[in-house]
Amino acid sequence: MGQKMDKSKLDSTIAGYYKDPAAPGISCAVSQNGRLIYRYAIGRADLKEKRAITSSSHFRLASVSKQVTAQAIYTLVIQKRLKLEDPLSLFFEDLPVALKDITVAQLLQHTSGIWDYEELIPKERKDQVSDKDVLKYIRQTDRLYFPSGSQFRYSNTGYCLLSLIVEHVAKKSFASFVKSQLFEPIGISKGLVYEPGTTVDERVYGYHPTEGSYLFADQSVTSATQGDGGVYLSADEYHTWANFLVKDRLIQPGLEQLFDQMAYPVKDGIAYHFGWFIQKNAGHKILFHSGESTGFHHIVYIDVQKDLVVSLFSNRDDFMIGEAFDAILKTMGISKPVLNGQHRSTFAWLNGVYANE
Template sequence: MRFPFFLYLLLAMTMLNGLASANAQGFDAALEKLVARQYASAAAPGAAVFVLQGKDRFVKGYGLADLTKRLPVTPQTQFRLASVSKQFTARSIYELIRSGKLQYTTALGTLFNDLPKAVRAITVRQLLQHCSGILDYENLIPADQHAQLSDEDVLRLIQTKDSVYFQPGSKFRYSNTGYCLLALIVQKLGGMRYEDFVKQQVFDPLALNEALVAHPGVFIPHRAYGYHPEGNGFRFADQSLTSATKGDGGVYMSVEAYARWARVLIESATDSNGYFNTIIKDPFPVKDGIGYNLGWFICTEADGSTAVFHSGESTGFHNIVYINPHKNTMVIIFSNRDDFKIAALFQDITAQVGIGPKALAIAHTPLFNWLNSLYAEQ
């Protein structure tokens, strides 16, 4: 007896669907095991994790977003992104350049009054690439400072010092100062508050629901609060003197929303003039074959493909993101505890999905630790 062709087709499709389901279950189980190894306690601060590899997708929250109210971390929980925020400041600058209001070569002296001579010739591109040599504002904060600093305060601190670390454009030195000044440029040329510009020009067009730049009086829905390990427990550590600046680290976002931003980058990689290719074009060299541009570190993987990544570290929060459009792969980890469990987890996940900078893989250097040491060189 011969079966009709459509029955063979139906049987084949059923088998393929079953295989895909089994693969997805295996993918989830493997990642669940890795995450649970680091964030096992449901009663401690935790993390939200989003991993995409090809067609496989894993997203889940672990631990508590708020220890007082016992609120769990979910994929919708909004974390302070810290330095991961820099990519949104850079995207805002890109929008100003695209609209003809600014150029990469524009010098700070044409944008701000009363700048010291040593700072006036620094360009927008040099700020974006951390090669300006501008002084770190954290080292200029007065000993008797008690109020949180704003981006405007950062500008005032810079106006008091007629010096730079090195000739602008000559070397890499990671700078929060530069991104605070970029936020002020966005505000000045965008004709509105920085947080409003980012919302209107970046978040809303990409449907990054509830994402926002923190500012005085704002309500942050589904907010995670930051904690620091202390003894056998955790100390509330959500804010510091530098937690109110916007351009260098003020964004709050969930992994669910961030994954949509990452998807936009992945899709733009197919366009030679798309934003991903703008990011990876002419980066400034950092070290170990890794470069920097527009709020992203840029690397080459063992197979020759290009990926971008960044971490964010501030009191109470540690985060890391990694995107390889050529492999349709992304890893997003946002954590509301400033310990280094995230470093081990990120290393385990990237090994599981087969991504990572070629140079660091050869040296067996965990990427989060590499980034942490780089920031410490400030």
């Protein structure tokens, strides 16, 4: 792939979508066999300071963070401190009856039926919601969308609860657990799970395109939760992380078996588990996920058999990234995940899943 890839053609493809170096932009990277073979960045990380986006700029990853949360859980499974069949009642007191028997596995699969915390936030709330606030909100409702384990419904609530389970079992903050157990051992020293008061080096700020300009849109009431979207990584660090998955975690028989046996069907031949949408195609296991948060849109892709990782991180929350991602795969000679004809792009399909369409 590295020898065949026409880097100048790939440059032109991305530049066709992200043209203005003075606007919020994008960082794209490709690695294969554990080695970065392509980087491209254009645009500004901060319009006020006029800082450029680089491969070391730190983006809030939004739902791309879920794969990190899932691996934090799996670390505890490896350490035999946690079982996937453990129920919520083992970790949290005073739960409504309907929630007590939801399992860790169901949270990972988005099959818990638990309510979206976004629907439970009072309209007058202005302060940012924390993962612990999410737990408080779900304690107020003794009902589910459906019986746990019976169907798929994408849930940020579930991944916030997973971060709290990590804290309960590990007896330390989720951020410190990720840092000490996942990031530092593989050489990620600056990437982190955001906590209030944390300084993010080379931080990228988010923007919302308006007619003729870009509105600063870095934070919202729901953008400070950790388990569902609070990881900050650069493009270079993300590929360190993704290659750790490919060369370590995904080849472990236990995790490989879980992906094969417990991935829950979503639709259109796509399944979900451990923070990834999963497609099996002609002997290849394709993993992909996007992230959508105020000011940010991202998408990541792994072909496990080809040991190939593609990432796009953008600090503007328009849908340009959808067309750009599909065009990048086409330029590289890669078929996008097989999705139905109702959506123009992989990103749009994912957006529909998040909206439970």
